[in-house]
Amino acid sequence: MIKQYLILFFVALPIFLSGCHNSQRVQLATPENIRAHIQNGSADLLLVHVWATWCAPCREEFSELVQAYDHFSPLGVQFLLISTDEPGTHRQVARFLADHHPDINTLIATELSEDTIQSVSSMWSGTLPATFLFRGGIQMDEWEGARSLEQYHAAIHALL
């Protein structure tokens, strides 16, 4: 009996911990938080991707983005996702990420205001999805709309 409970415990524990891990990777962020994340990025190159779980082009592109992450993260490129899902959908966002890739830092914008847009980039029109590349807090490239893996590679390689 004890043996069965122990097996159950050791099976359940990693599942529980992975849920906590996913939740920790997803944080609410004000425009000031977003600015700070972008300005204080620790890597030489920071890719910021703004998206939403309900956004069809965002979902279609997501696997390409994850592949780009898998390729470039070991090379030192930092990735930051900014979700424009409702703050109350924290778990839904975490679940989406867990289904695709649990390790990418994600912020959920607390407000979808012009201040949030400006906190990411003054060049951004507000269109979803949108992707930005920063070096030392300075924007080096940006595009709106979905891109292929090849296009991600080309854009990032051009700055490495």
Place this chain on the structure above:
Amino acid sequence: MKKMKYAIPVLLLSTISADAVIGLGDKIVDTRVKMRNIDGSMKTIADEIGKKGTLVIFTCNHCPFVIGWQNTMVEIGNAYKKKGVGVVFINSNDPTVKGDTFEGMQKLAKKEHYTFSYLVDSTSDVARHFGAKKTPDVFLFNADRKLVYQGAVGEGGRGPLPGGESFLKNALDELLEGKPISKKQTKAIGCSIKFR
């Protein structure tokens, strides 16, 4: 030689129309492009030009940001049409995207009581020429057909913020009162236009 005299201005006009992305102060474009209205008729933006100004909103059926702002946009459209502002909503999305069918547009317009045209931009080129990238995206022109306000319907995210500023309504009131537009350009998050 005579033919050349006319060919050059025509070529210039077609170039301007093909590449135009309009900015503040620029004249409205694509006024002669025929687009299907929800009542089945073919209409142009020229058909909808108002004496006091013209409001063009790029919108669609399904985007959560459009849905959140729908009541406000329709209230404004219906109200200011009565005040002499031409109003036209344009859907430039690829109809293969779920919900953006012509029938979907007709249903939405009926449900929301549109009293203005809701047109199909069948090539998405009207959106391209305006420089519209997302929905909703607002373009307000004065009586001289010059762009005086561009951007968001109002302050807020996926719908009006309680107590938030109503950018478009303020711009319309200032336009009708003959005042300079105090906030000429704003930004809002929206769904990318699904260009054809």
